[in-house]
Amino acid sequence: MSPSRISESQMVITPLKHAADKKCKLGATVTGLDLNNVSDEDLATLKEATHRYQLLMIKDQHDLDVKKHWELVTRLDPTAHEVHGHGTVEQFAKTGGMLAKRTVHGIPAAPNVRLIGKGYQGDDHYGIKNFTAAGASNDYHRYPPSEEAFAAGNTQFQRWHTDAPLYDREPPHFTALRAIKCQTAFVSTIQLYELLSDEEKMLADNSWVEYAPFPYMWIENCKGRPNGLGLETEGLEHKMDEMPEWEEKKIKRYPMVWVNPLGQKALQVHGIAVRKMFLKDTPTSEVKIVDNVVEIRKLLHSWQERIIRPEYVLSAPVEEGDVQMWDNWSVFHTAIDYPDQYGPRTMHQANLAASDSPVGPVPIPVF
Numbered sequence: 001m002s003p004s005r006i007s008e009s010q011m012v013i014t015p016l017k018h019a020a021d022k023k024c025k026l027g028a029t030v031t032g033l034d035l036n037n038v039s040d041e042d043l044a045t046l047k048e049a050t051h052r053y054q055l056l057m058i059k060d061q062h063d064l065d066v067k068k069h070w071e072l073v074t075r076l077d078p079t080a081h082e083v084h085g086h087g088t089v090e091q092f093a094k095t096g097g098m099l100a101k102r103t104v105h106g107i108p109a110a111p112n113v114r115l116i117g118k119g120y121q122g123d124d125h126y127g128i129k130n131f132t133a134a135g136a137s138n139d140y141h142r143y144p145p146s147e148e149a150f151a152a153g154n155t156q157f158q159r160w161h162t163d164a165p166l167y168d169r170e171p172p173h174f175t176a177l178r179a180i181k182c183q184t185a186f187v188s189t190i191q192l193y194e195l196l197s198d199e200e201k202m203l204a205d206n207s208w209v210e211y212a213p214f215p216y217m218w219i220e221n222c223k224g225r226p227n228g229l230g231l232e233t234e235g236l237e238h239k240m241d242e243m244p245e246w247e248e249k250k251i252k253r254y255p256m257v258w259v260n261p262l263g264q265k266a267l268q269v270h271g272i273a274v275r276k277m278f279l280k281d282t283p284t285s286e287v288k289i290v291d292n293v294v295e296i297r298k299l300l301h302s303w304q305e306r307i308i309r310p311e312y313v314l315s316a317p318v319e320e321g322d323v324q325m326w327d328n329w330s331v332f333h334t335a336i337d338y339p340d341q342y343g344p345r346t347m348h349q350a351n352l353a354a355s356d357s358p359v360g361p362v363p364i365p366v367f
């Protein structure tokens with residue numbers, strides 16, 4: 001180690017200490033790092049720590065320059081095209097379906113950094129004037145809490161998800177969310193994989209899923225289940241002939257299990273967007289194709305609900321000025337809606353469509 005290295009880096013990474021009744025393992029805080037000025041060496045440490053702890057709370061970034069925020073995610077995946085995971089604001093508005101029902105703004109100084117939130121964002125928020133955001137809320141649910149219950153502080157996880165277009169572009173490796181005011185919850189899909197039985201792990205390891213073209217448009221009329229995991233199945237998905245023309249080569253087929261750079265396996269299936277499953281019980285079994293969403297969701301919910309439990313869910317201990325950065329290939333996260341009298345929600349979200357595709361424990365066929 002060179003003397004300059006000792007004197008330059010002040011970064012300290014401290015794993016979160018979870019309460020005695022918790023079983024979740026993810027999360028760490030990072031102090032002594034200024035995201036406006038990150039050395040290559042600190043960047044490498046940060047990247048490794050994001051894979052290791054899955055969620056980092058990078059403290060004291062009140063003065064983060066929006067351009068530097070975007071630069072951070074591009075430096076973490078330097079060969080990727082420089083575009084947000086959901087493409088440009090214009091592309092997103094056209095085909096983002098369920099996700100694009102509300103106006104999304106790019107921050108003028110760095111349009112790939114998106115202002116997301118709920119409520120009035122002020123006279124001039126980084127150049128965005130007099131904007132009232134209609135953000136993620138419990139109106140996504142088929143059975144939301146009553147107005148009285150909500151006003152009294154009862155809420156629901158909004159929608160458990162990974163930040164992923166699941167058509168055309170690849171899922172971002174990392175999301176860096178500048179948390180000006182928000183509440184977000186996380187679960188580890190590595191820990192979820194560990195909760196499967198040996199037979200289920202074998203099935204998951206050898207199976208893959210196919211996502212719908214323009215998946216969030218396909219399900220734009222669907223409603224969420226009460227715990228925020230998955231959709232109520234009510235026949236409200238669009239028929240394929242109602243969908244805009246899509247290109248076969250842009251359809252995404254991913255393994256159910258994604259292996260991270262540390263060799264850990266995550267059960268990373270974005271159930272709301274899956275249109276087909278290709279199931280193999282063992283490496284030598286015949287492939288069973290399932291294209292009925294009732295059956296698809298039944299299997300996925302039975303697995304994924306094991307992690308949506310108080311002991312495994314981390315309600316992120318976020319403070320104004322934090323940047324939350326997560327390994328988007330090994331966690332699920334969700335917004336948590338709260339009543340207007342608690343104030344607006346305000347976040348700046350940056351993620352970059354990845355330069356590569358998720359890789360499973362066994363190769364899946366090339367179509």
Ligand SMILES: [Fe+2]
Nearest residue numbers: 161162163333
């Ligand atoms: Fe998200």
